[in-house]
Amino acid sequence: MNVLLYGHNPAPSIVAAQQLDDSHIRLYKRRDEEIVQEDVEFFPFLFLSQPSFLAGYDRKHWLKDLAGSNSFRTLAVFTRWSDLWEAIRIILEKERTTTARRLEGYTDAESLHVRPDPVGQYLMQSGSTLFKGMEFTDLRRMQISVLTGPPSRSARAFDEPILAVALSDTTGWEIVLDAHKSGEAGLLAELTHVIRERDPDVLEGHRIFEHDLAVLLRRSDHHERPLSIGRDGSEARLLQGRWAGQESDHEASLADIAGRHVVDTSLLAEVYDFSRRSLDSLDLGTLATHFGASGRRVQFSGHPAFLWKEDPRRAHTLVLQNVHDIRLISDYLSPSSFYLTQMVPLSYGVVARTGSAVKIESLLLREYLRQKHSVPRPGHGTQTTGGYADVFLTGVFEKIVLADVESLYPSIILQRNIRPATDELGIFSALLRDLVALRLEAKRSMAAAATVAGRAKLDALQSSFKILINSFYGYLAYSRALFNDFAKADEITKTGQALLRKILGQIELHNGQVVEVDTDGVYFIAPDNVEGVEAETLLVDRISSSLPEGIELIPSGRYRKMLSYKKKNYALLGYDGTLTIRGSALVSRSMERFLRRFLRLAVSNLLDENIAGLHTLYATFHSDIAHHRWEALDFCRTETIHDPFSVYEREIGEGKRNPAAAYEVARRAGRIVKPGEKVSYYVTGTSAGVKVSENCRLAEEWDPHFPDENTAYYLGRLEETAAKFEIFFNPEDFRKIFTVDDLFGFDPAGVRIVTRRMVPEEAPPSPDPQETDEFRIWLGES
DNA sequence: AGCTGTGGCAGGGAGG
């Protein structure tokens, strides 16, 4: 086991060091021609030099002992105490001789100097190592929800007082602390007491960093009362990023509670939804419903502070419902992070909030440090290619089969033995190979698991393997990755493109008609002689067998009908009647709700070939708009603010970007919007051609008694949206359907949905370096 | 403070 020495400075010039006791070391540093000494505490990592120490520890104590461990910078790695001076000598030597690119046998100090963080992450493995052998259910998880308000005119958002705090934990215990009873300061004191008494390992909340902990810390500060909820009695700390509120998507606030892990269910939900795109919103209530929250639920749309005043009993139920929801969401989403923690040298709280590149890198680093091998610096450059996407047919089609290449990029990496050029130890592919094998094993055991709980655990395990496996490719093209390799990333995507083109050829060879292809999957019309699941599966299997070893094409969906519109934009009608719509042109959260509804109904009608329905739909919407038969939520547009106002204004000034309604409307309403916040606005004025950024108001300002939305503009929006259907009809039919001018009634007779064959894009016979004979043989081309 | 990628569509503003 390694011992790590660290200091406060990124690269202190250490000339000597002396061990004082089990947790302190005295460093002698050169500073301005004179030697100064500094005593450094390196708890808890010395702890790890003798793992046998852990044997007698119970969980409560070692978690406490791991308190506050990530605030130091790195210096060197060595295995035995006797190596300390040797490590320092070599590093000093290194600093003198700039020619040596690598320290034989030791971690390259230059790299550590440039990027101290990764080793900091490595240090965190202390936590994760200790999670080994634990079950998710062993954790004591506490849920928290802080109710604030009501918003006052003068106060900033965070100065709103706390009304109540709800807490619950995995033992079934729950409580609502009420500021009415003992005042806000009393509530905070009670909260501190309760948390330390219940002593949770994990504190869970929904937007817990942005909201609950931020509020608690601010109000504690206001009352000049420490929020001592650390396991060692220390205060919770808010780590404010240096660039907070500058050029980032989210407010950078992270809270650090010694000896406890903080998990934000909204982040977990974001990751969960990223791959599924099935959720309308990531609100607590929406998520809880998605995960099957049962029973009668308290619904309240206004600011909960008002409910607290008007109906305390219901408000009480509402805040408790919040913590129940948090627990439910966490029950589903956090186990995979928990099991990841057993594989990755990062602590649970960190695993739950960091991205996958960090996790891959931590694994690579762990092995490099273990082998005491130098670590490369990130390479410069960019990736030039990505996935292959194309649409061959537009219109409505039947008997659709979706065939996917299983784990396309991981398979290519393994089969083509791709690894970053800087990975001298060859850890990259070995790691991936192991993870794939482990995942298969977990999936096999899952199928054989006897209990529901056992299956759930193995499912969490295999899904955490999956997260890692799928990140290997992305890691290569990540500009800040230590082991990045853009050329190799390109090699992977180009190989993927070649495979897809080969699959397209094979499908056509078997008389299937390809409708759409995107990266690793193909939608095609099954050939006439292929009827039913078995026949379709057989066909896909046959095509799969023509592919290289280890590249598997699998049937992954079959649909009664498909509407193909543009690349990455289509709709599917399942054999069970479910309608799925994909693509930013057809479904988008930024699109006005009435247009989303219109599109969904129109697509549905089109798939049913209900032309009369389509016409009625258009006419109805047209009339509703013209007569203001709607509410602001129907026609407002909701956008997420990504840049701070300062950046927006600067870039406008520099002419780098144009005025945007979302920012302008917030500015005019005097609202301070921070990155990550959403703004809902609608368009005012009287003509369709108005400049939106100058004619818009906040959605909440709309008054149904004096509707001032721009009817001409919104009729125009309807028309623009209807125009998307032009491609599905011939011009006369299109005009006939999408008009309100039908004095003599509408007759759908003779209207046919048009199918169009898209001109295939110039498929470059890619002059890749990959287009070698060896590659062609691998691909199976003669 | 921490941060995976490319490809694609829509909508708006500015300027020709």
Place this chain on the structure above:
DNA sequence: CCTCCCTGCCAC
């Protein structure tokens, strides 16, 4: 009108 460029959102 058109084209260019930007942002935002989405597919994979």
